[in-house]
Amino acid sequence: MALLHNRVSNKELKERLMQETEPRTTISFYMYHPIANPQAFRDELWKGLHALKVFGRIYVAHEGINAQISVPVSNFDALRQYLYSYEWMNGMRLNIAVEDDGKSFWVLRIKVREKIVADGIDDPNFSMERKGKYLKAKEVNELMQNPDVLVIDMRNHYEYEVGHFDNAIEIPSDTFREQLPMAVDMMKGREDKPVIMYCTGGIRCEKASAYMLHRGFKNVFHIEGGIINYVHQVKEQGLEQKFIGKNFVFDNRLGERVTEDVIAKCHQCGQPADTHTNCANDACHLLFIQCDACKATYEGCCSTACQEVIHLPEEAQKELRKGKDNGAHIFSKSRERLRPRLDDR
Incomplete structure (x- = not known):
């Protein structure tokens, strides 16, 4: 049978990448x-x-x-x-x-997977065949001049926190499945207003636009290709940049700088900062925003407790990691959930 999975350790694979x-x-x-x-x-x-x-x-x-x-x-x-x-x-x-x-x-x-984006939708009448109208960057900027337009960010809190469109509405949840019904509830009574939905690359806002139409909204748009495509089109066509800050991405980079604006704050000291990092304690690996000064002070950790852990012998650290599967949970940390961990500093 042909090899259909990777069999090499992550450490070796990372080393190979750096040597390319x-x-x-x-x-x-x-x-x-x-x-x-x-x-x-x-x-x-x-x-x-x-x-x-x-x-x-x-x-x-x-x-x-x-x-x-x-x-x-x-x-x-x-x-x-x-x-x-x-x-x-x-x-x-x-x-x-x-x-x-x-x-x-x-x-x-x-x-x-069961779905390419987990949505929590179990309504058999829902269909992706009827979805919102695509908007290119020029059309986005023109429509945003309308004071009645609702600009809805369909990304998680930690994405919105470091960068978003001017006057965009945050749907305050860390899961897309929670955001869909929440967006409908938050916009109730404004079903006739024009709605622009957006996300990182388009996949979430495309499904969200179909869901909003399914729930009775009349005039729904979504940004074609999400923030990534919008930013490219703005640069290529010399348009006004309406997205401010950084675009969070789900890979090793954890962010793409779009404008020089720093709109977020360090989760430890409160100074302006928008660099996401994972706690250096592998038993924690919490995703949070940390400025350079706090990175030096806490050695890349989210708290003094985790800082103490990274100085333990490797065997002791392995014991602490046993049975823990951080997985996607490192990407499920709103500011409110972060605070109890960071307050022990």
């Missing part, structure tokens, strides 16, 4: 399209992408594909040709990263 001399391009893409056999498609896709030296994180489900990857520059055209060889992905938008050092991923992981 050819630059890489970081790309994200998604497509809502019925896939009859996600597991078979997953295995076929792994072989095709592995041959092109693609790294990244890809989810496949009956409803489609969601991917964040990097590829050697010399293989970019071959990658596009391979993806477009599937009729349903032919012409699919490939979002190229705004700010990229090529070190976003070090391994290829493709997983079969």
Whole structure:
């Protein structure tokens, strides 16, 4: 049987990545399209992408594909040709990263999921066939001049915190499945108002636009290709930049700088800062914002308790990590949930 999974340790893979001399391009893409056999498609896709030296994180489900990857520059055209060889992905938008050092991923992981974005929707009448109208950057800027327009951010708190569109409404939750009904409730009574929905690369706001229409909203738009595509179009066309700060991304970079504005604060000292980091204590690995001064003071940790842990012998640290699976929980930390951990400093 052909190898369809990585068998090399993360440490070695990271070392290999750092030793690469050819630059890489970081790309994200998604497509809502019925896939009859996600597991078979997953295995076929792994072989095709592995041959092109693609790294990244890809989810496949009956409803489609969601991917964040990097590829050697010399293989970019071959990658596009391979993806477009599937009729349903032919012409699919490939979002190229705004700010990229090529070190976003070090391994290829493709997983079969129930959905490509967890939405909590169990209404059998809901369909992605009816969704909001796409907006290009110029159209976004023009529509935002309308004082009645509602601009809704469909990202999590830690994403909104470091960067967002001017006057955007935050849906205060750390999970998309909670945000969907919350957005409907928050906008109740304004069903006739024009609504612009946005997210990082377009996948969440596209589904959110369909859900808002399903729940009775009349005039729903979403930004084509999300923040990433918007920023590219603004630069290419010399438009006014309406997005302020950093665009949070779910890879090793943890952010792309869009404007020089720093709109967030260090979670430890409260000074202006917008650099996300994971706590240096691997038994914690909490995602939080830390300024350079606090990084030095706390040695990259979120609290003095974690700082004490990193100075323990490695065997003692391993004992503390046993049975702990931080996983996606490191990305589920609103400011309110962070505070109890940071207050012990």
